[in-house]
Amino acid sequence: MKDFGFAIEKPRALDTDKTNRELYTRLLKREPSFARCFQCGMCSATCSARNFTDYNIRRIHTLFRQGQTQELDQMLKACMLCGKCTLVCPRGVNLRHLIIQMRKLLNND
Amino acid sequence: MIQKITLTPFNSFVIPFMAGVLFLLVVCIWKYIRWIRLFNEEQRAVLRKNWISWNIFPAIWEMLREGLLHIRIFKRNVVLGIMHQAYALGWFLLIVAGAMESMSAVRHLNSDNSPEFASELISQGNWIAYSKTDTPATDILQNNPENVKIHYKRPLHLAIFYRYFLHSNSPQFKNAKFYANLMDALLLYVFLGLTLAVIKIFRSRLMGMRNTTRHTIIDRFSKMSLWCIFPLRFLAESVTASLYGNGGFWTLSLAKLFDPVIVEGMEMSLWLFYSIMLTIFFVTMPFTRYMHIFTELFLIYFRKIGMTECNAKSGYSMFELNACSRCGICIDGCPLNRDVNGHKVQAVYLIRSIRMKERASVIRTMSTDCLMCGQCSIACPVQIDIASLRKIQRNKGAIDTRGNYSYLHGMRSPFNAMGRVAYFGGCMSHLTPGITTAMEQIFNAAGIKYWHMDHHATICCGRPLEQQGFFNQAAELREKNKRLLEESGAEMLVTSCPICYQSFTKEYKLDIPVMHHTVFIDKLISEGRLTVRHGQAKTAYHDPCELGRGMGIYNEPRRVLEAVSNPQTVKLERENSICCGFNLGNTVLGINDQTKIRNAAIENLTESGAETIATACPMCKKAFLHNTKQPVRDIAELVAENIILEN
Numbered sequence: 001m002k003d004f005g006f007a008i009e010k011p012r013a014l015d016t017d018k019t020n021r022e023l024y025t026r027l028l029k030r031e032p033s034f035a036r037c038f039q040c041g042m043c044s045a046t047c048s049a050r051n052f053t054d055y056n057i058r059r060i061h062t063l064f065r066q067g068q069t070q071e072l073d074q075m076l077k078a079c080m081l082c083g084k085c086t087l088v089c090p091r092g093v094n095l096r097h098l099i100i101q102m103r104k105l106l107n108n109d
Numbered sequence: 110m111i112q113k114i115t116l117t118p119f120n121s122f123v124i125p126f127m128a129g130v131l132f133l134l135v136v137c138i139w140k141y142i143r144w145i146r147l148f149n150e151e152q153r154a155v156l157r158k159n160w161i162s163w164n165i166f167p168a169i170w171e172m173l174r175e176g177l178l179h180i181r182i183f184k185r186n187v188v189l190g191i192m193h194q195a196y197a198l199g200w201f202l203l204i205v206a207g208a209m210e211s212m213s214a215v216r217h218l219n220s221d222n223s224p225e226f227a228s229e230l231i232s233q234g235n236w237i238a239y240s241k242t243d244t245p246a247t248d249i250l251q252n253n254p255e256n257v258k259i260h261y262k263r264p265l266h267l268a269i270f271y272r273y274f275l276h277s278n279s280p281q282f283k284n285a286k287f288y289a290n291l292m293d294a295l296l297l298y299v300f301l302g303l304t305l306a307v308i309k310i311f312r313s314r315l316m317g318m319r320n321t322t323r324h325t326i327i328d329r330f331s332k333m334s335l336w337c338i339f340p341l342r343f344l345a346e347s348v349t350a351s352l353y354g355n356g357g358f359w360t361l362s363l364a365k366l367f368d369p370v371i372v373e374g375m376e377m378s379l380w381l382f383y384s385i386m387l388t389i390f391f392v393t394m395p396f397t398r399y400m401h402i403f404t405e406l407f408l409i410y411f412r413k414i415g416m417t418e419c420n421a422k423s424g425y426s427m428f429e430l431n432a433c434s435r436c437g438i439c440i441d442g443c444p445l446n447r448d449v450n451g452h453k454v455q456a457v458y459l460i461r462s463i464r465m466k467e468r469a470s471v472i473r474t475m476s477t478d479c480l481m482c483g484q485c486s487i488a489c490p491v492q493i494d495i496a497s498l499r500k501i502q503r504n505k506g507a508i509d510t511r512g513n514y515s516y517l518h519g520m521r522s523p524f525n526a527m528g529r530v531a532y533f534g535g536c537m538s539h540l541t542p543g544i545t546t547a548m549e550q551i552f553n554a555a556g557i558k559y560w561h562m563d564h565h566a567t568i569c570c571g572r573p574l575e576q577q578g579f580f581n582q583a584a585e586l587r588e589k590n591k592r593l594l595e596e597s598g599a600e601m602l603v604t605s606c607p608i609c610y611q612s613f614t615k616e617y618k619l620d621i622p623v624m625h626h627t628v629f630i631d632k633l634i635s636e637g638r639l640t641v642r643h644g645q646a647k648t649a650y651h652d653p654c655e656l657g658r659g660m661g662i663y664n665e666p667r668r669v670l671e672a673v674s675n676p677q678t679v680k681l682e683r684e685n686s687i688c689c690g691f692n693l694g695n696t697v698l699g700i701n702d703q704t705k706i707r708n709a710a711i712e713n714l715t716e717s718g719a720e721t722i723a724t725a726c727p728m729c730k731k732a733f734l735h736n737t738k739q740p741v742r743d744i745a746e747l748v749a750e751n752i753i754l755e756n
Contacts, residue, residue: 033699048536051566053516077513080569080586081577082536083693087731092700100507100577100696107508 020067023105027064030101036091037061043085043095049078057085057095064102073106110256114246116227116236117262118274122381126266129388136395137403140431147424152416159414168413172406177201181490185438186317188305193436193490195302197402203295207268210288214275215263217282224254235274269387272346272360273380276353286357293357299339306336320446322437322457324398325465331397334389341386345379348372398461401434405491408432418497420580426501429493433460439485439495444688445478448709449702454478456485456495463502474697476502480706481576481694483658487684503578512582517568517589522597526560531599531621533562533613535606536569537727541734543742544605544727547749548626554752555638560599568593572612573693591617603629605745607656607726608693614660625656627666627725627744634672640753641673648674648747649719651710651733652686653726666725669744673751677717687713689724691732703732711737723747 028034041058049055055078063072076099085095148156174180177198183190218226228250230236238246249257267274309316324332343360350356351364351372394400408428416425435457445452454475462472476499486495532552534545545561552559568590571583594602602623604610610625617623624632633639650670656662663683670676681687690698690706711733714722722741724730733741 046540048539048567048569049516052519055516074513077510077582078516080512080514080536080571081573081579081582081693082567082569083573084536084540087537087540087691087728094696094699096573096693097696103508109508 014066016066021065023067023069024065027098027101027105030105031094031098033091033093034061034098037093038091040090042088042090043093046084046088048080048082048084053078055079057099060102069106073103076103076106111258112240112242112244112249112253112256113258113260114227114238114240114249115260115262116230116238116246117264118235118267118270119237120235120270120273120377120380122377122384123266123270125388126269126384129391130265133391133394140395141407144424144427147427149419149421149423151419152411152423152425155414155416156411162414164413164415165410168410171409171413175409175490176406179490181492182436182438185488185490188316189318189438192302192305192309192316195298195305199295199299199302203292203299204268206288206291206295207271210292211263211268211271211275213282213284213288214271215261215267218261219259222257222259224250224257224259227259270380270384272349272355273376276349276355289355289357289360291357293359296339296343297359300343303336303339318437318441320437320440322435322440324435325461327393328397328435331390331393331399334386334393335399337386338383338390341379341383345376345383348376348379352376398433398435400431401491404428404431405434408491408493412492418494418501420501420504422501426498429498430460430464432491433457433464433493434491435461436490438490439488442484442488442685444480444482444484444690444706444709445698445702448687448706452478452702456489456493459499459502460493460495463498469505472502473506477506477577477695478697479695480654480688480690480692480698482654482688482692484685484688487658500576500578503576504580505578507578509579509581512579512585514582514585514589517586520568520589520593522593523560526597526599528558529597529599530557530559531562531594531597531602532559533570533602533604533606533609534567535563535604535609535727536567537608537731538605539563539567541727541730541743543746544730547743547745548603548605550749550752551630551633551639551745554754555633557638559603560597562593562597570606570609570612571616572608575612575616576694577696587612587617591619594619594621605727605743607653607659608728611655611659625660625662625665625725627656627669628662630745630748631665631669634669639748640755641748641751642753643672644674644747644751646674646747647677647718647720648723648742649677649679649714649717649721650682650744651679651689651714651722651724651729652683653724653729654686654688654692656725657686658684666723666744669748670723673747674721674723676723677719679714679717681713686710689726689729689732691728693728707732707736715739721747 039058044050044056044058047055047057055075060072060075079099081096083096089095179190179193179197182193231238231247240246240249305316309321313321346356346360347363348367350360351367352369356364411425411428418425437457439456440446443455446455459475462475479499481496532548538544569586570590571586574586575583599621601621602613602619603626604613605626607625610623613619613623634641648670650666652663667676687710688706689710690703715737720739722733722737722739723744724741725744730741730743
């Protein structure tokens, strides 16, 4: 079949009652500034890796909050840790530490 | 027939001393052998190749200069230098002079060969005589004093307890009085250091230190024994002097205050205490900070023959860890101590925790919470490679797998880059695009063909990952950038970001020259390829950590700044400049603390009365921007504003 660059995603429904928020609460303990995030997306806009690929920190944040952590570790490995996101964040979220801690939590550390 | 007898000094109080020396020797040799066996392949190769080379002479010179004279501490602070020098040089000379004194005395006694004096020494009970024949030595001396050859032995403890063993009416050798006075003078010198050390405990500011190290109990215990050694020696010598009239100017003056009848009973116990204090010091030494005394010398030797720290804990790191004397000089300069409270993470504490094998979580927290600004490395009198030690610890806590950088495969260098100057702005310059625009203007004005490597998208240089201990991921990024540069055929690399500059210079091992843009502009101006007008703005230059302390570039940016503006003198500049607070080295520092450090740096710059703050780092610029009344400009921007175009 010809690839037009579009795809139809499988229909998904998120049952918020069954969301596993354990990792998220542990992450908040490790980096409390995450609670300040209001999802403006500045981090994703400035991201070096975002220039090349669909790596999107805001999306990763949302998935992490919702406990959909299956593919996150592989996604986070695309980060180059350059720190632009931390510098532009209007809420002073320490994103580099957040990313490192996310990977640690996902690797049971 | 001439009969030989041998005399050796002995008293029961030398037993602890000898045991202590033996213990110290065994433990030190055991430790050093173990660490040398821990060397990794690279370090072993260096040792095999260079263990005898011309570098031994500079190594010995540095051992004398830093191990004894402490020139680096002197340069930092004279009083502190005197204190450390008095301890090290004073004690060393005390041992050397003591050995020479006992050597001359024994040589004199041997040539003098006086049986009367020998019998007197034996009768006092401090010298033991023995002969090789069956006849006891004392009988030989009594029955046949004319035909006896007396041989005096000179064991190690004779030099240490010399005044006790040779005091009354000894046949005076030529320079006896000189040696006695010299020993007193040296003891006085050590006392000077001791006094300064006591002052430092109560009023450290008088010694030029705002903060001193908080030591552990065993360190304090060891220090107390060290402090007791010299007063006890002085007291013991004075009491002996009051009984027998020997000693130099200082001991004799104290001896005059003593009544010989009263102090006679104290003599032995004072010498015994002196011996015990020496023993305590020797026994605790390998387990406390005093291990630095010998380890520092080894470290200097290894460093001079070309050994460096590597990516994992090795034998060399053990030498580095143990060479730290916990002098605490690194504490004052640290921005996390000066401007922020509650961060006890300075090099001295980190090194101690690693050495004392504290809990992994404690060490991990300590090693991550650091700006890597390099203030401590500059201050360290032993020049320990603290950044590398930190990286090794960070690597232990990091999940150092391969990254997911497949998206970078598509990056190709353009065909027209051959022979051009490659310009790498760095990630951060994408946040401060004024710098890259200014650089493009400069390239055009100077008529240089350039290739802006990361105009649209940037591959990070890898240093941020490297600093956090993700060595594998960093290597992947480096490989990508290196291939890009090699494929392009560019003949030179200019970067705007000091972080990238350091990475490209130290870690990439490129075949082409790498320059920071300040160096490049300085070269253009001095070669006459770029003409600039002298602007009127008063500027204050902020030395970026990675450019100044990291790469040692201080003069080029200043020359450029002088050409285009009126630079003002800043209070803390060059090696002492304050980090902007947003250095990528620290991932755990929160925004509040970062702001405090930044404000301290801004205050330091604006105190000079400057109208414009000049930096040479996009990161520092971003940190300062919009937080000062003064405009913040990169040197490249200031130059671009003042270019005179020749048509």
